[in-house]
Amino acid sequence: MSRYTFGAIDIGSNAIRLLIDYVEEYKKPEFKKAAFVRVPIRLGEDVFSKGYITQEKEADLMQAMSAFAALFRTFAIDAYKAYATSAMREASNGTEVTEAIARECGIDIKIVDGNTEARTIYGAGGLEKVLDKTKSYFYIDVGGGSTEVVVYADNREVEARSFRLGTVRYISGAVSAGEEKLFSEWLKEKSSQYKPSGIIGSGGNINKAHRLLDKKPKDAIKAKELSALYERLRKMSVEQRMEQMELNANRADVIVPALFIFTTVLCATGTDTVVVPKLGLVDGIVRELYKERKVFL
CATH class of the missing domain: 3.30.420.150 (Exopolyphosphatase. Domain 2)
Known part of the structure; x- marks a missing residue:
C-alpha cells in the first residue's frame, strides 16, 4: 500500500484555508483529512475598495503562511500547492505580496485565473x-x-x-x-x-x-x-x-x-x-x- 501526504492552501477573498490530507492507495485512493484550518483574513475588503492589499492585511497573511509552513513541516508532506484567487488576482500589489511570502515563509503561491479555479473546484470529485x-x-x-x-x-x-x-x-x-x-x-x-x-x-x-x-x-x-x-x-x-x-x-x-x-x-x-x-x-x-x-x- 502506498501512502502520500499532501497539503493545499486556498488564499481567498474572505478567508484563507489549509487542508492536509493523507491519501492511501488500496484498490482505489482513499482521502483522509489530517488537518483543516480556516483563518478569517478578508483580503477582498482591501482589494475591492482600495485596489491593493494593505500592509496590515499583508502582515496577517504572512503570519498565517508562516504557521501553515510549520504545519507542512510537522506533517512531513510530500507535496503542496497554494492557490490565490480573486482578491490576489485583482490586487495591484498581488505579485509583490506573493513574492514576499515566498522569501519569508518558503510558500510558493500561484495566482490562478477564474477558469482554473472553477475546474480545480470541480475536480474535487x-x-x-x-x-x-x-x-x-x-x-x-x-x-x-x-x-x-x-x-x-x-x-x-x-x-x-x-x-x-x-x-x-x-x-x-x-x-x-x-x-x-x-x-x-x-x-x-x-x-x-x-x-x-x-x-x-x-x-x-x-x-x-x-x-x-x-x-x-x-x-x-x-x-x-x-x-x-x-x-x-x-x-x-x-x-x-x-x-x-x-x-x-x-x-x-x-x-x-x-x-x-x-x-x-x-x-x-x-x-x-x-x-x-x-x-x-x-x-x-x-x-x-x-x-x-x-x-x-
Missing part, C-alpha cells in the same frame, strides 16, 4: 455519489470575490466560466449591474442549451445554509427552502444573525449575498434543488497533487 451521469448539472462555487460556474453534461465538464460576483465584493459595493446581467443571461442561455437537472453548490455559505436547514449529508436544498432562509436572514441585522442563528462574525455578513447569488442561479436556470457535497478548492488541489504525484518541496 465526490460527485459520483450524488449525480445521475445521464443528466446535466451546473456546479456553482460562490466565493468572496467571484462565482465560478462549471457545466457538467454527458458525464463530463463541457464549459467553465468565472464571474466577478462574490460575497465580499457585494458588501464592499463593488459589484456592477452589468456583471449581474451578464451572469443571469449566461445562465439562461446555458440552461436552454443543457437543460440542467439541478445545481451543485460549493462554498462555506451554502455549506452553512445546509446546516442551518438541518439537512442530512445527502439531502438537497429545495429552492423554496433556500429562498425562505434568504428572506429570513436578509431581514435580520448582522448582530441578530450572530445571536439568533449562531453565526460567527466572519460569516454573518456574507451569507446573505451568497444566498442571493444562489437564488439568482435557481431562478435563471429554472432548477429546484441544490446538492451540497461540501468540497472546495483545497479538496480539488489535493486531488490534483495525487494525480501528478510530484514533489514540489
Whole structure:
C-alpha cells in the first residue's frame, strides 16, 4: 500500500484555508483529512475598495503562511500547492505580496485565473455519489470575490466560466449591474442549451445554509427552502444573525449575498434543488497533487 501526504492552501477573498490530507492507495485512493484550518483574513475588503492589499492585511497573511509552513513541516508532506484567487488576482500589489511570502515563509503561491479555479473546484470529485451521469448539472462555487460556474453534461465538464460576483465584493459595493446581467443571461442561455437537472453548490455559505436547514449529508436544498432562509436572514441585522442563528462574525455578513447569488442561479436556470457535497478548492488541489504525484518541496 502506498501512502502520500499532501497539503493545499486556498488564499481567498474572505478567508484563507489549509487542508492536509493523507491519501492511501488500496484498490482505489482513499482521502483522509489530517488537518483543516480556516483563518478569517478578508483580503477582498482591501482589494475591492482600495485596489491593493494593505500592509496590515499583508502582515496577517504572512503570519498565517508562516504557521501553515510549520504545519507542512510537522506533517512531513510530500507535496503542496497554494492557490490565490480573486482578491490576489485583482490586487495591484498581488505579485509583490506573493513574492514576499515566498522569501519569508518558503510558500510558493500561484495566482490562478477564474477558469482554473472553477475546474480545480470541480475536480474535487465526490460527485459520483450524488449525480445521475445521464443528466446535466451546473456546479456553482460562490466565493468572496467571484462565482465560478462549471457545466457538467454527458458525464463530463463541457464549459467553465468565472464571474466577478462574490460575497465580499457585494458588501464592499463593488459589484456592477452589468456583471449581474451578464451572469443571469449566461445562465439562461446555458440552461436552454443543457437543460440542467439541478445545481451543485460549493462554498462555506451554502455549506452553512445546509446546516442551518438541518439537512442530512445527502439531502438537497429545495429552492423554496433556500429562498425562505434568504428572506429570513436578509431581514435580520448582522448582530441578530450572530445571536439568533449562531453565526460567527466572519460569516454573518456574507451569507446573505451568497444566498442571493444562489437564488439568482435557481431562478435563471429554472432548477429546484441544490446538492451540497461540501468540497472546495483545497479538496480539488489535493486531488490534483495525487494525480501528478510530484514533489514540489
